Amino acid sequence: MLIAPTKKALHLFSALPIISDQHQVKVIGQANPFYSWHASYMTLNYKKVVVLINDLTLMPVILFNINAKNKKLLPNYIMDGIRQAFILSGLSSKQIDDYFEQAGSLECGQSFDRKVLASLNNITVPLNRFSMDKNAVVQTSLMRFYAKIPLKKLDYQTPEEYLNKMVQKPVSYHKITSEMLTEKEVDLSKYVTWKDYNAWQEVVENQDNENASKKMSYATYDKYCNEIRANNELMLRSFRLYLKEVQGLSQKVIDKHCSNLDFFVNQYLLYYGIETVISNIYGCQGFLGGWFGSKVIWATVSTIKSNGASIKKLYDFLNDVGVVTTDDLAEVKLVIRESIELGIEELEDVDDDPF
Numbered sequence: 001m002l003i004a005p006t007k008k009a010l011h012l013f014s015a016l017p018i019i020s021d022q023h024q025v026k027v028i029g030q031a032n033p034f035y036s037w038h039a040s041y042m043t044l045n046y047k048k049v050v051v052l053i054n055d056l057t058l059m060p061v062i063l064f065n066i067n068a069k070n071k072k073l074l075p076n077y078i079m080d081g082i083r084q085a086f087i088l089s090g091l092s093s094k095q096i097d098d099y100f101e102q103a104g105s106l107e108c109g110q111s112f113d114r115k116v117l118a119s120l121n122n123i124t125v126p127l128n129r130f131s132m133d134k135n136a137v138v139q140t141s142l143m144r145f146y147a148k149i150p151l152k153k154l155d156y157q158t159p160e161e162y163l164n165k166m167v168q169k170p171v172s173y174h175k176i177t178s179e180m181l182t183e184k185e186v187d188l189s190k191y192v193t194w195k196d197y198n199a200w201q202e203v204v205e206n207q208d209n210e211n212a213s214k215k216m217s218y219a220t221y222d223k224y225c226n227e228i229r230a231n232n233e234l235m236l237r238s239f240r241l242y243l244k245e246v247q248g249l250s251q252k253v254i255d256k257h258c259s260n261l262d263f264f265v266n267q268y269l270l271y272y273g274i275e276t277v278i279s280n281i282y283g284c285q286g287f288l289g290g291w292f293g294s295k296v297i298w299a300t301v302s303t304i305k306s307n308g309a310s311i312k313k314l315y316d317f318l319n320d321v322g323v324v325t326t327d328d329l330a331e332v333k334l335v336i337r338e339s340i341e342l343g344i345e346e347l348e349d350v351d352d353d354p355f
Contacts, residue, residue, distance in 0.1 A: 001103035002028050003052070003078065004111045005039040012041060012050060015072045016108035024181050025109030029055060031174045034166060035103040037082075038116045041066070042124050049127055049139075052078065053120045055113060057166060059159040060123050060146045061085050062139040064132045075106050081138045088144050089160040095167045102173045114249065119153060188321045191242050194234035197278035200224060204279045225270045232265045235277075242317050260310035268292075277314065278323065281332050284311045288339035293347035301344050308340045 004025060005013050019025050029036040033055035041050045052061040061081035066074060079100070086096045111117055123146055130142055147160040154162045203224055207216055236258050243249045243257065268287045269275040275283055288308050293299045315332045318324040324332075 001100075001106050002032070002036040003039055003106055003108045004029055004036060004055075004113075005041075005108065006111045006117065009039055009041045009050070010108075010110060012048065012066055012071050013039070013074060013108045015074050016106050019107055019109035021181075022110060022112065024176075026112040027180050028109070028176055029112055031176060031180065034171045035099075035173055037061070037078075038111050038113065038120050040111075040117075040120055040124050042127055044128055044132065047132075049124075049132070050074070050077075051120060051124045051127070052081065053116065053123065054159075054163075055116050057159050057163040058116075058119050058151055058154060059085050059089070059163050060143055062123075062127075062142050062146075063137050064134070064139050065137065077137050078106065081143075084138050084140055085143055085147065086163070088140060089147060089163050091164070091167060098170055099167070102170070104173065114253075115153070118250075119151070186246065188242075188246070191238040191317075192321050192323065193238050194231050197228075197231065197276040200228060200274065200276060201279060204274055204276070207273050221274065224274050228270065228274065228276060229266050232262075232276075236261060236265075238321075239314060239317050242320075243313070246320075256306065257310040257313055260307045261314055264307065264311060277318070281315075281324070281328055282335055284308070284332065285335050285339045287311075288336065289342035290346045293343045299347055301347065304340055304343045304347065308336045308343075312336050 002019075002025070003013060003016060019028070034057070036055040037052045038055060039050060039052045041048050043049070047065045048067060050063040050066045052063075053059065061078065061084075063074075063077050063081055066077070070077075083096055083100075086099065091099075127142075133139055133141065147163075148158050150156045150158050157165070203216075207221075239261070240254055240258055243254045244251075249257075264284070264287060265277055268291065269277070269280070269283050277283070288304060288311070292304060292307060296303075312333060315324055315329055319326060319329040
């Protein structure tokens with residue numbers, strides 16, 4: 001049985017055998033979602049509460065007060081928590097025993113499924129509104145409450161109902177073959193469908209050249225902007241596919257990233273002159289560090305951070321497809337981090353200005 005905690009929660013699961021190969025973790029979890037559980041934790045009144053959720057049924061297990069002393073017993077608590085969750089859902093002893101027999105021993109690897117993590121967060125984040133049974137590790141009352149909530153991801157069935165549906169015909173554990181564990185190389189160059197931005201490099205370099213024999217007319221400027229916007233559209237279209245096919249992000253998240261980036265590459269970078277994401281990798285500095293907070297009416301701390309995350313995603317993509325070097329990527333990430341801090345300070349200054 002696979003337990004897949006978030007990166008920040010991984011240290012709590014040190015008593016479990018660790019699978020260090022992330023590709024192997026993903027293969028095991030995706031092949032056997034009924035026998036895979038994502039996990040995280042939150043701190044309530046100085047006590048750590050570990051939350052697990054089944055990848056297929058979204059059945060929750062909530063464990064209270066996991067600390068440095070008792071975390072070596074976490075494998076036992078997990079098994080007991082799953083058993084209690086199944087008992088609460090009305091499974092028979094035979095059905096529960098069959099599940100554990102199929103699941104095998106516990107092993108641990110870092111989380112890999114963003115959609116399951118989103119469901120996990122829906123349980124973890126609101127926990128501070130509830131009271132814990134301080135005399136028990138397994139929080140059966142809370143588990144019963146969450147197990148009876150209809151979920152859109154389960155076609156508005158409850159985790160309890162979905163679990164009972166699954167055990168009507170036993171779900172076999174799919175054995176993992178060496179072929180499945182062999183990571184196939186993905187040719188990311190197929191995502192480069194746009195024209196090389198260096199085609200406009202001479203225009204970028206000469207636009208402010210005082211020695212230029214002829215200044216650029218507005219019509220010429222508009223022509224180049226339209227060309228770059230058309231190229232940006234091709235890049236963002238490929239970026240969308242990359243986020244869906246390679247990173248497995250939801251459509252909602254993809255749409256948010258692309259909306260943020262459309263504003264950055266098609267508005268800001270062409271606002272004062274002609275710039276592209278390649279000609280000026282420091283363009284995000286002015287954008288996040290001051291311009292967005294002072295010029296954009298919907299600017300908030302959250303939207304500044306969101307735009308920074310989107311720009312980072314874009315440059316990760318450009319690096320993966322070989323358009324941006326690893327050194328440039330590291331530089332951009334540093335600039336983004338520092339610019340977000342400056343942008344938040346700028347936003348606070350704007351908010352404090354009575355005029």
